[in-house]
Amino acid sequence: MLKYTLRSVLKLLYRVEVIGLENYYQAGKRVLIVANHCSFLDPPLLSAFLPDEINFAINTHIAQKWWIKPFLGLSKVFPVDPTHPMSLKNLIHHLQQDSKTVIFPEGRITLTGSLMKIYDGTGMVADKSGAMILPIHISGTQYTPLSKLQGVVRLRWFPKITLHILPPTHIEARKELTGKNRRKYSGHVLADLMTDMQFMASNTQQTLFGSLLDARDIHGGNHEVAEDLERQPLSYNTLIMRSVIIGNALQSITTPHENIGILLPNSSKTLCVLLGLSANQRVPAMLNYSTGSAGMTAACHIAQVKTVLSSRRFIELAHLENEVALLKSHVNIIYLEELAQQITTKDKLQGAWQTKTARFWYKNNHVDANSPAVILFTSGSEGTPKGVVLSHANILSNHQQVAARINFNPKDVVLNFLPMFHSFGFTIGTFLPVLNGMKTFFYPTPLHFSLIPEMAYETSATIMFGTNTFLSAYGKKAHPYDFYNLRYVIAGAEKLQESTRELWQDKFGIRILEGYGATETSPVVSVNTPMDYKAGTVGRILPHINYRLEPVDGIEEAGRLHVYGPNIMQGYLLSDSAGALQSTNSIYGQGWYDTGDIVHIDDDGFLSIRGRSKRFAKVGGEMVSLTVVEQLAMKLWENAHHAAISLPDAKKGEQIILITTQQHATLSELTKFSIGITAINFPKKILLIDAIPVMATGKTDYVALTNWAISQTTTRIKQET
Numbered sequence: 001m002l003k004y005t006l007r008s009v010l011k012l013l014y015r016v017e018v019i020g021l022e023n024y025y026q027a028g029k030r031v032l033i034v035a036n037h038c039s040f041l042d043p044p045l046l047s048a049f050l051p052d053e054i055n056f057a058i059n060t061h062i063a064q065k066w067w068i069k070p071f072l073g074l075s076k077v078f079p080v081d082p083t084h085p086m087s088l089k090n091l092i093h094h095l096q097q098d099s100k101t102v103i104f105p106e107g108r109i110t111l112t113g114s115l116m117k118i119y120d121g122t123g124m125v126a127d128k129s130g131a132m133i134l135p136i137h138i139s140g141t142q143y144t145p146l147s148k149l150q151g152v153v154r155l156r157w158f159p160k161i162t163l164h165i166l167p168p169t170h171i172e173a174r175k176e177l178t179g180k181n182r183r184k185y186s187g188h189v190l191a192d193l194m195t196d197m198q199f200m201a202s203n204t205q206q207t208l209f210g211s212l213l214d215a216r217d218i219h220g221g222n223h224e225v226a227e228d229l230e231r232q233p234l235s236y237n238t239l240i241m242r243s244v245i246i247g248n249a250l251q252s253i254t255t256p257h258e259n260i261g262i263l264l265p266n267s268s269k270t271l272c273v274l275l276g277l278s279a280n281q282r283v284p285a286m287l288n289y290s291t292g293s294a295g296m297t298a299a300c301h302i303a304q305v306k307t308v309l310s311s312r313r314f315i316e317l318a319h320l321e322n323e324v325a326l327l328k329s330h331v332n333i334i335y336l337e338e339l340a341q342q343i344t345t346k347d348k349l350q351g352a353w354q355t356k357t358a359r360f361w362y363k364n365n366h367v368d369a370n371s372p373a374v375i376l377f378t379s380g381s382e383g384t385p386k387g388v389v390l391s392h393a394n395i396l397s398n399h400q401q402v403a404a405r406i407n408f409n410p411k412d413v414v415l416n417f418l419p420m421f422h423s424f425g426f427t428i429g430t431f432l433p434v435l436n437g438m439k440t441f442f443y444p445t446p447l448h449f450s451l452i453p454e455m456a457y458e459t460s461a462t463i464m465f466g467t468n469t470f471l472s473a474y475g476k477k478a479h480p481y482d483f484y485n486l487r488y489v490i491a492g493a494e495k496l497q498e499s500t501r502e503l504w505q506d507k508f509g510i511r512i513l514e515g516y517g518a519t520e521t522s523p524v525v526s527v528n529t530p531m532d533y534k535a536g537t538v539g540r541i542l543p544h545i546n547y548r549l550e551p552v553d554g555i556e557e558a559g560r561l562h563v564y565g566p567n568i569m570q571g572y573l574l575s576d577s578a579g580a581l582q583s584t585n586s587i588y589g590q591g592w593y594d595t596g597d598i599v600h601i602d603d604d605g606f607l608s609i610r611g612r613s614k615r616f617a618k619v620g621g622e623m624v625s626l627t628v629v630e631q632l633a634m635k636l637w638e639n640a641h642h643a644a645i646s647l648p649d650a651k652k653g654e655q656i657i658l659i660t661t662q663q664h665a666t667l668s669e670l671t672k673f674s675i676g677i678t679a680i681n682f683p684k685k686i687l688l689i690d691a692i693p694v695m696a697t698g699k700t701d702y703v704a705l706t707n708w709a710i711s712q713t714t715t716r717i718k719q720e721t
Contacts, residue, residue: 007048013158014140018049020165024134025051027168029098032131034122036115036194037104038138039147041161045138046102049163057091057103088121095129105190109148114407115194117531120187127171127186135193137164137201143218152409153437154220164201169193188604191531192543195404199543202400204566205369207392209279211435212240213358219410219437226434227459228267228442239272239434240358245351247276249339254307256281259375261300261308261331263287265318266420266442269336271430273309274374274420278392281367285375285387286421289318290695293326295385299377300331302387304579308333369393372570376423376519387573388423388519389581397566398522399432401542405529406488406513408463410437413485415461417443417452417470423523424492429465438463446470453478460485467493468500469694471512475503483508490515490527494699495609495627499638501535514538516609520584520593521545522567526607537606542567548588549599558600558610564592598625617646617654619680629656629683636673637662641692644683645706657709658683661692687712 010016033054035046047054057080078094078101080087095101105122106115126133140161142149149155171189174182203214216223221237234242254260260277262284264270277284285303287296300308308331315324324333354361373392377385414433418425433440441459443452446466453474456464462485466474471491483489489504489512496514504510515527516538528539541547544566549559568591571583586594598610611627629644640662649655658670665686674682687709693701 003048006044010045010048010161014161016045016049016161016163018163018165020167021051023165023167027100027132027134029100030095030129030131031100031134031168032095032122032126032129033100033102033134033136034105034126034190034194034197035102035136036138036198037106037109039109039141039144041141041144041146042104042109042138043102045141045161045163046136050100050102052100055094055099055101057101059104059107088125091125092129095125095131105194110142111148112407113142113149113153113409114403115198118187118191118194120183120190123171123186123188123190124183126190127182130170132168132170133190133193134168135166135197137166137197138162139164139201152411154218154223154410162201164197166197166200196543198404199397199400202403204393204396204400206396207278207367207369208373208395208431208435209243209275209362210367211392211396212236212243212275213362215435215437216240217359223410223437225437225439226268226271226442227439228269229444230268232268233439234268234271237355239268239275241351241355242272243275243279244354244358245276245343245347246272246336246339247280248347248351248354249343250276250282250309251280253334254280254282257283257371258307259283259285259303259305261285261287261296261303261305262420263289263296263308263310263314263320263324263327263333264336264420265311265314265444266416266418266425266430267444268442269311270420271434271442273336274430278373279362281371283372283375286377286426288377288385288419288421289320289323290419291385293323296323296327297330298575299385299387300327302377302385302573302575302578303375306331309336310334311336313337367392369396370570374426375573376421376426378519386575389570389573390423390427390522391570394522394567394569395427395431396435397544398427398524398542399435401544401565401567402428402432402524402527403436404543405527405532405540408433408436408438412438412462412487413459414438414440414463414465415443415452415456415459416440416465417446417448417455418465419446422493423517423519424465427522428524433463449473450477453482456486457482457484462487464489466491467699468496469494469699471504472497472500475500475507478508480507483510486510488513492517492524492527497634499634516597516607518593518595520569521563521565521595522569524567525563525595532606534602534604534606537602537608539607540605541601541607547601548592549601550587550594552598555598555610558598561595561597561599561607562586562588562592563595564588568593617656619649619654619656624656624680626656628681629658632670632674632677632681633658633660633662633665636670637665640665643692643700643702643705645702645709647706647709649684655684656682658686659689659692659705659709660686661689663688 055076057078105118140159143159145155177185216236222235224233224235226234260282274284285305312335369392372389374390376388416429418429420426491512492515504512513528517523517525526539526541532540546564548562571581584593586592600608611625617624626644630642633642642660645657646654693704695701
C-alpha cells in the first residue's frame with residue numbers, strides 16, 4: 001500500500017513515464033540494475049516504479065542520511081563502500097542468491113548534469129556475480145531542487161520525469177585478464193555501458209527546430225543562447241521569434257524541401273535564417289565563399305540551388321563583389337537587407353504569436369527526422385568538392401554522442417570562429433551549444449589571430465573549438481591570461497602538433513583535447529575527454545558508432561577505418577549526377593562510410609591516425625606515411641610549417657617532397673637529427689616556400705601545394721636544360 005501510494009503521488013506531481021518495462025522482465029532473476037544518479041529523488045523513484053522487491057546497494061555515507069531512511073524502508077538496503085574490497089565481495093555473494101539490486105555506479109549525485117566517474121568496483125561486481133546488467137536512465141530529476149545543480153541549470157519543483165529501461169546485457173570479461181587488470185577492464189566496459197545508456201535515452205528522432213523548442217522548455221525562454229559582434233544577446237524567445245518571422249518571409253519565394261544557398265558569415269542573423277528555413281522544411285546549402293565564384297557555382301550546380309541568401313554588407317566587408325557578380329549569372333541572389341524591408345508590423349505580430357504557440361503548431365508539421373537538414377560541401381583538399389547531406393537525426397545524434405562523453409552545461413560560453421560552411425563550425429560550434437542551453441558567441445573569421453584571444457577574454461568563453469593551425473597562432477599571440485576561463489579546448493580537422501600542445505599547456509595551463517571526424521560523420525567520430533585521455537591519440541570512438549579496420553597491404557597494426565552509426569550522412573550529391581542522392585556504402589555494406597583514413601586502435605580503445613590512404617606514398621613497393629614525414633620535420637624545426645607530398649618517380653614509383661618554411665633546411669640536417677629512422681621515411685627533396693597555403697577551415701591545401709611543387713620542379717628542369 002505504501003509503495004502504491006508513493007507511486008501515485010510521484011506520478012501526479014512529476015508525470016512519471018516508464019519506457020521499456022518489458023526489458024525489466026527479460027532480465028531474469030539475478031539482476032544488477034545500474035542507474036545514473038541525478039538527485040536525492042532517484043532511489044524513491046526506482047523503488048516505487050520497479051516491480052517486485054528491489055534491493056538497493058547504496059554508499060554507506062548516503063545510507064546514513066536521515067532523509068533517505070523513510071524511503072528506503074520500502075526496500076532492503078545493502079550499504080556499500082565502492083572503495084572497500086570486502087564490501088564489494090559481500091555484494092557479489094548477495095547477488096548470487098538471485099536478487100534484483102540497484103546500484104549507482106557513480107557513487108554520488110552528479111554535480112555537472114552529466115555522468116560522473118564510474119567506479120571499477122561496480123563492473124567487477126557484475127563480472128564476478130554473473131548477474132545480468134539492467135541499465136536504467138533517469139532524466140528530469142536533475143531539474144528538481146533535490147538535485148545538486150543549484151546555479152547550474154534552471155530548477156523547478158515538478159518537471160516531467162522519465163525512466164528509460166534499456167535492454168539487459170552482461171559483461172564479457174576477457175579470460176586472459178586477472179586481478180587488477182580484469183577489474184579495470186570490467187569498470188571500463190561498465191563506463192561505456194553507462195555512456196551508451198545516456199545516448200540511447202536521448203531524443204534524436206526530431207528536427208533541429210523541434211529540438212530548439214525542447215531546449216526552451218528546459219532552460220527557459222529568457223535564457224540567452226546567441227550573441228555576435230553587434231553585442232545584442234538573443235534569448236530563446238527572441239531567437240525563435242526572429243527565426244519564425246524570417247522563415248515566414250522566405251516561404252513565398254521558396255518551396256518546401258528546396259535547397260537554398262547560404263552565403264553569410266558567422267552571426268546571430270545567419271543562425272535565425274538557418275532555423276527559419278528548418279522550421280519551414282527548406283534545406284540550407286552552406287556555400288564556402290573562400291572557394292571563389294567557380295567553387296560556389298559548382299556547389300550550386302551539385303545541389304541544384306536556384307536561390308542564394310546573402311547580405312550586401314557582408315559582400316562589401318568580405319570583398320566578394322566580383323565573385324557574387326559571376327554567381328548571379330547562375331542563381332537568384334536575395335539580400336537580407338531587402339527582405340527585412342518587406343517585413344511589416346503585422347508580420348512581426350504574427351511571428352510573436354507563433355513564438356508563443358510554437359509547441360502547438362509545429363508538432364502538426366510531422367517533419368521526418370531523417371529528412372535533409374543541411375548540405376555541406378567537402379573542402380576539396382584532395383579533389384572535386386562533394387555535397388554532403390546530413391539529416392536532422394544525424395546532427396542531433398552526434399550532439400548526444402558528444403554529450404555522453406563530455407559534460408556541458410548552461411553556464412558554458414562557446415566562442416565560435418569556425419565558419420558555418422564547415423561541419424565543425426556548423427554542427428559543433430553553432431547548433432550543439434544553441435540546442436543544449438549553452439551560449440555561443442559568433443566571430444566572423446578565424447584569421448584574426450590577435451583579436452580572437454581578446455574576444456575569449458572579453459566574453460569569458462569556457463569552450464573553444466579549433467584546428468591546430470589556428471590554435472597555434474592564437475597561442476603565440478595571446479596574453480597568458482586571455483584564456484583564463486576556458487574549460488575545454490577541442491582540436492580537430494587536422495593533426496594536433498606536439499609544439500601546439502606544449503605551448504597551450506605551458507603558457508595557459510590548458511590541456512587541448514584532440515578529436516577526429518569528417519563532414520560525412522556530422523562530424524565527430526572520436527574525441528579525448530577529461531575522463532578518457534591519451535596524448536598523441538584522437539580519443540575513443542563515441543557511443544553507438546561501429547567500426548571496422550580494412551587491412552591495407554604494406555601497413556601493419558593499422559587499417560583503413562570504416563564507420564557505421566546514426567551520425568553517418570544520408571549520402572553524397574555529386575557533380576556528375578547533380579541533385580541525385582548517392583547513398584552511403586562501403587565494402588562492409590549499406591550505411592557504412594569509408595573514411596579513407598589509416599588508423600590504429602589500441603587495447604584501451606584509443607584511436608591514432610596514421611594518415612589518409614591518399615596521404616601515403618608507395619616508394620619502392622613500401623608504404624610511407626606523408627604525415628610521419630611532416631612530423632619528423634616538425635620535431636627538428638618546431639617554429640616552421642611543413643607539408644609533405646608525393647610526385648611520380650620513374651625508378652621507385654613515387655618520391656616524397658617536403659615543402660617547408662624553414663630557411664636553409666637541408667636533407668642532411670634532417671637525417672642526422674632523426675636517429676633510428678629508416679631511409680625510406682625521408683623525403684627525396686626539400687623545397688622552400690614563404691608560407692604553406694591553407695584553406696578557410698585551417699587545413700593545409702595539398703592540391704595547391706602539389707601544383708606548386710610540380711611547377712617548381714618543371715622550372716628547375718627547364719633551367720638545367
